[in-house]
Amino acid sequence: MKQRSRGLLTVVAFTYAFLYVPIISVMVYSFNDSRLVTLWGGWSLRWYRSLLDNDAVIEAAMLSLQIAVVSATVAVIFGTLVGLALNRLGRFRGRTLLTGMVTSPLVMPEIITGISLLFLFISLSDWIGWPRTRGATTITIAHITFSMAYVAVVIRSRLSGMDQSLEEAAMDLGGRPLAVFFDITVPAILPAMISGWLLAFTLSLDDVVIASFVSGPGATTLPMLIFSKVRLGVTPDINAIATIIILLVSTGVVAAALVNRGRSNKSVDSE
């Protein structure tokens, strides 16, 4: 028994090391003073300083943030509506098609989504003259489309664990449907909506493949910029960008986990 758990512990320790060593190594090397990424030249912040002077990086980061905020917000609205419809409306015409369309993006290879959306945008602009150019708008549309699928999943799993009797009671007491929705349903699914938004936001900030297809000459997102640089090898300034993103994301995830835990502890206490 002892032997077996030691073997298990070794595999577990190896896996966690496997997950974290690459991330930590990038972070450490972002503080390397040497221009050669392979040699250690002492600690320094020079790559962070050089990022501030790099207009292309700043511009791409701003574009990415803008796309991520807009697409996450629209995706949460659409995804919540779809999740509610699938969970609360029972059977309705077109339900199967809607379920299929909202779950398929989760497993669709990005490259196919990218190519097919590009074809759509080309056809539309041939046909009705819109979109005239491809760029931020077309990337945002693409991101909304795949993010809302993720939001719908999060919302549905929250709704399926939720008691409907509160909504029913409120409506029996004469609450107007929309008022009931905003006063009862929304507060109850708000945590799911927030995590859906965060998920959509990070997915958008992370996307290279789809953006590369549906973007035009004028618009380069941060991941596209990183990807084109990284294809040529490791560069110290990418290490610095990576470190900033890693710190932001992991702080966010840990904070969200702590908030959630506090919330669930509280609800356990109150029961």
Added chain:
Amino acid sequence: MKKLFSNLQRADGRRQWLRFAVVLPYLWLLLFFLAPFAIILKISLADPLVAQPPFTALLDWAATGWQRIHVTVDNYLFLFQDRYYITIYLSSIKLAAISTLLCLLLGYPVAYFIARQKPRLRNLLLLGIIVPFWISFLLRVYAWIGLLNSHGVINNFLLWAGIIDQPLTLIYNDFAVYVGIVYSYLPFMILPLYANLEKMNLDLQEAAADLGARPWQVFLNVTLPLSIPGIIAGCLLVFIPAIGEFIIPALLGGSDTLMIGRALWDEFFINRDWPVASAVSVVLLMILVIPMMWLQKTQSRAESNANGGAS
């Protein structure tokens, strides 16, 4: 019964606004998700042309009517006659299948271990799996370039420790692609496995142990068979995205690493043969349809089980 029915109807009537509100995302998905596939199917049946856009004037259909469109299956014939594409499809399936197996071998013990810990430690360990999953995919793959390079961290360490005297070729080959896929998709394997193992009723294991089964017998005969739904879900969640993976072979693979995502990218951006690229996509989708439907089925079964348990 009658009352229940009228209640249901009333409840439905009260959600009338939702019926209208959902029309907008519905139309959105029809336009931006479904319509593009119709177009890709259409273009895969067009003749290639060296022009901008590089396919026959298939999109003039608005002006000329559908019947005038020149339809050809040449692109598909080309795929199946050309050994290059068949090799790439098979090699993608092989790479994805082996990576899935490696994820399972590594992920199962971890999921098992986490599921058996006390709640506090369990949450912490789970967070440790989830955090990398949220960090940019691109940056995590990038991190491996720095580790695997011929002058990278691993080679430097091995040289320094005197284990090797010449740098090993760890990157730009299939090995690096396996490392990248297993690394990126491991959380997709661990999380569904954990969800399954954590819910598992331990009475059966205890009963088996009480009846004299050895630990490995308990595992093989009780735990493993009970965890098959989790194994299937985890494997599909790794296998499906791994097959169409582009970033990992593009950044870590060698010129001889054949993966369909990369071939598709080259066909599209370098050869600019859009009809063939479309045909390649359609065939890839056909390969993925079976595992996708399987996943859909397991997910909906899990969902109905969860609902059944709740009510």
